[in-house]
Each structure stands twice: as C-alpha cells, then as structure tokens.
Amino acid sequence: MTKSITIGDQTVTLTEVDSQNAKNIQELLTARVQYAILDQLNDMASRSGMENPDEIKKLLLRDIAFKRGGYSSSFTFDIDDQTVTLTEADSQNAVNIQELLTARVQYAILDQLNHMISESDNPNNELRKLKDSILGDVTKIIDNFIPLEIE
Numbered sequence: 001m002t003k004s005i006t007i008g009d010q011t012v013t014l015t016e017v018d019s020q021n022a023k024n025i026q027e028l029l030t031a032r033v034q035y036a037i038l039d040q041l042n043d044m045a046s047r048s049g050m051e052n053p054d055e056i057k058k059l060l061l062r063d064i065a066f067k068r069g070g071y072s073s074s075f076t077f078d079i080d081d082q083t084v085t086l087t088e089a090d091s092q093n094a095v096n097i098q099e100l101l102t103a104r105v106q107y108a109i110l111d112q113l114n115h116m117i118s119e120s121d122n123p124n125n126e127l128r129k130l131k132d133s134i135l136g137d138v139t140k141i142i143d144n145f146i147p148l149e150i151e
Contacts, residue, residue, distance in 0.1 A: 010097045012043050014104070025082045029112040030137070032086070036108040037141045040101040057142050060105075086111050109134060 001016045015035040022028035037060070044056045074087045087110065089103035116130045 012097045025084045033108040036105040
C-alpha cells in the first residue's frame with residue numbers, strides 16, 4: 001500500500017505496511033523498517049547527483065545514527081494476542097522530504113528495538129545483542145539495495 005506526501009514543491013511516495021497481512025508483531029515491525037529504509041534510499045538516489053551508491057549508503061547510515069526530537073503521532077495495532085504502538089513521523093511538521101524520510105526510518109527502528117527489548121527476558125544484558133541484530137538487518141537491507149539509474 002502506498003501514499004504520496006507533498007512538502008513544499010517536493011512529492012514522495014511512501015510504502016506502508018499492510019498490518020492486516022502481518023502474521024505477528026515482529027513481522028510487522030521488520031517490514032516497516034525495510035520499507036522506510038528502501039523509500040529513503042530510493043528518494044536519495046533519485047534526488048542526488050551521486051553516481052556512487054556507497055555515498056548514498058553512508059548518508060543513510062549517518063542519518064539513522066543521528067537521534068532527533070520532533071513531532072510524531074502514534075497508533076496501536078493488535079495482531080493475534082499482541083499489541084504494539086507504532087510511532088509515525090508527522091508529515092505536517094516536516095521541513096522537507098529528507099527530514100520526513102529520516103524520521104520515518106528512525107522511528108521504525110526505535111519501535112522495533114523497543115519491542116525486541118520488551119520481549120526479552122533480560123533487557124539490560126540483551127540490549128547490545130538486540131542493537132547489533134537490528135543494525136545488521138539495516139546493513140543487509142542497504143547492501144541489497146541497487147539504486148535506480150541516477151539521471
């Protein structure tokens with residue numbers, strides 16, 4: 001499912017996860033992270049004059065590592081016997097498309113990390129392993145991405 005967002009004179013298409021087809025919370029959160037990253041990569045590739053995909057990768061990884069405050073909204077999903085609250089970037093308060101996409105990736109990753117920690121038997125000792133696991137997933141998504149031909 002996709003929707004278009006316009007900020008100023010820029011428009012971007014966002015891919016949304018269909019929560020009705022998710023089998024469990026972890027699948028929903030993983031798909032949400034993947035779509036957020038791929039949408040940002042597609043936008044960065046199409047808007048940049050860069051011919052080197054590694055530069056785009058570095059920019060995205062830098063953005064993910066940068067923690068920002070800001071406005072957001074949240075909503076709750078129930079899947080089977082599990083409930084999760086998802087945080088979405090507020091497109092009305094985003095300054096530009098890049099800020100919206102960066103916030104969307106960050107919130108998706110933070111929501112997945114929070115869920116993984118909440119499901120853990122020992123959150124304090126498991127935090128590093130969980131962080132490494134999700135950063136590994138993010139790196140795989142980026143590594144598997146082949147940018148569209150840059151004009």
